[in-house]
Amino acid sequence: MALSLPANPDLEHLRREARRLQRAVRSGEPRAIVLVSRLHPEGAPGDPTTFALSDAQLVVARSLGFASWPRLRTYLAAAAGLSRDPAALDPVLEASAGVDAAESASVTVALACLTYTERDEPERWSRAAQLLADDPDLVHRDVFVAAAAGDAEALRSHLAADRGAPTREGGPFRWPPLLHLVYSRVPQVDAVGSARVLLDAGADPDSGYLWQGLPTAFTALTGVFGEGEQGPGRQPRHPQWQPLAELLLERGADPNDRQTLYNRMFNRDDSHLELLLAHGLGRPSSEVWTRRTGEPAETIEEMITRQVDWARSHGFVDRLELLAAHGLVPDGAADLTPDDVLGDDVPVTGPWPGDPTVPDIHRAATPEAVRAAVAAGARVDSLRDGRTALHQAAFMDDVELVTALLEVGADPTVVDAMHGTTPYRWALWARGERAAAVLRGATGRHTSRALDDER
Template sequence: MPIQRLPDHPSLELLRKQAKTLLRRVRADVPESRALVAEFHPRPPQVFRLADAQLVTARRYGFASWPRLKEHLVTVERYTRSPHLVEPSQEPWAEFLRLACLNYGADDPRRRQEAGLLLSRHPHLATANAHTMAATGAADALADLLAADPGAARAQGGPFGWEPLLYLAYARLDGPGRYVAAARLLLDHGADPDAGFLWDGLTSPFTVLTGAFGGGEGDQPPHPEAMALARLLLEAGADPNDGQALYNRGLGGTFSDDTAHLRLLLEFGLGRGEGGPWHARLGPALQSPRQLLRDELATAALRGGPRRARLLLDHGAEVNGLGGHPVYGGRTPYELALLNGHTEVAELLAAAGGSAGGSAGGSVGGSVGG
């Protein structure tokens, strides 16, 4: 039986109920429940107890133990933010930030226009605090503030409870700003290049890199200095295995065969390593770096991206690796390209050894977005 993905918004109470239900069904000798125990319990006991049911419940979701599963829920709660649900604020600087930043739930461009109008009427909002300085790219004012208070570089606050670097990456303003200089100042004073949040509790981190690249199901615009900002973050140690950024610029939203973001991420190690701090925090809820490459090649085949496919193959993507998202239907990239009429991609894959019904190496770990 395959490992299952945790449901959205998992609660400890729900999982406890699942374990108790499993306990009752095993004691009632229900075949399906007995099969779960045989599959996921390392040493099935003769007398099945609640602790055993909790262990099986944890392992069927990919966690080594019930305490590890509980720890995961605590982590999700710690990092969860719901920026799209934040109500208007009476504080002008907080309302400015609420309107100026992408929230991935209600990103009507008129909100950002309102932010611009608010700023034009009250220019002092740009330098109200570290969060507004970051969002407007007010590098000189930020330098003065950080010289006096270096800790402001990592202070969570504002309407979304974000660090300044997140406001910088998710802000979308028309006016000029020295964003890369401001980001460098924040990083030099201890800001985390892997800062991020879990959107409404979904276990696919929206990181600073995610914000810089933009994209997604609402076709959110990239940051005005997206590539320079992303390079700076990667040079500062941001992990390139950013599943949400890849989803937003690939499977989610309007597809483009542009490869600039992929080239940059591959340059800094996309598809390699352990997955960075977010993978350490969320474990089996996230896809492995290797699986991210499989998904990217599957997306190029599904959506028709010959430039992407060629680039990924050149960087070691498994030609017959299976994408983990349900939309791929367990099909190889070659099958996806053929079924969707993308002849050029199919030919590229076939030349590299692509076939129908290839490797079953694609795990279905935590899916991203969608």
């Protein structure tokens, strides 16, 4: 079972959770009894009033994916030194107009780097680039700024003066220089050359940290491949992602990078998978982060299963075929076709009556699949998780998919159930400039047609 911890997990909080569970079981609360019967190896107690705290702690540990309470405590102790909370550590106030000279290095690297919070956006990187332009000597005063700027010559000077610099943690997020380089999104002088300088000097290709103490490490590879829940506009891949990833993998970085696979899972592009598979993804490797924390965030089998399940449920046929070609898909899935995907009985939510097993437009991951789904009866404006397929395509800045959906009749003025906004607004928030441009014109044309119809 994959680990599933709350953000910034705290042992005392979990102890209190165990005490609450013990009290709930002893008082006979049905939900607590069901939880214990499912997770305790001996099932629910015959006499709930005898349910011990140690039993409750075992159930809490198992609910989080740990085999025992001691294993959970050991993980938390190991993870404490590896945990970083970028939101809490960020020295930049959104309303700040100027930067104190004494804090310019810290602010510059904080603005330059992806934090995997809602603060990630191009405006921050532009501010960082301006600070670097205003103070060119900053790269020579601070090794972490030099790394974020990808300035190989400045890095060589820092390393010559301090042999421990390649592995020393610092800057606002307490990262080593390599992480500042690969998570930076400002224009860099020589990203690949700088990475080579750091690696040659002893930087760890498996450098990383636990984001808010969660068990899946954000590694150097994670920073290189980028993307994630905020979309490719706010959390883009590194401009030099391919040569940087190849360099890290050649130097021994573990290709079984769970966070990379999760972050890139939402986008139908498979270039990250192609590279990782070529370097051993899906096969046992160093598992360095399992050794560091004492527990696997998820096993290799669980990691691959999540990829397969997502591909199947979202119609990513090409991804399934790619995984199948490397022997990572169960028997039978290798023959999956777009028609098979679109014929699945996933319910369509929305205000339309009729057969709930019509093709689901949300599983149409290519323009061809969109057209086939609609031809087979899919409701193009159906909702899943409160959004239309057009909202999701806009969020991912997937212009091809946006265009295909509009061509088959998707309504660009439909609002989502969560924020009450249109696909165009989703594209704007996600900094999906290309999708926003297409949707701006489509929304205007749709509104004009509606007004003509009213007349």
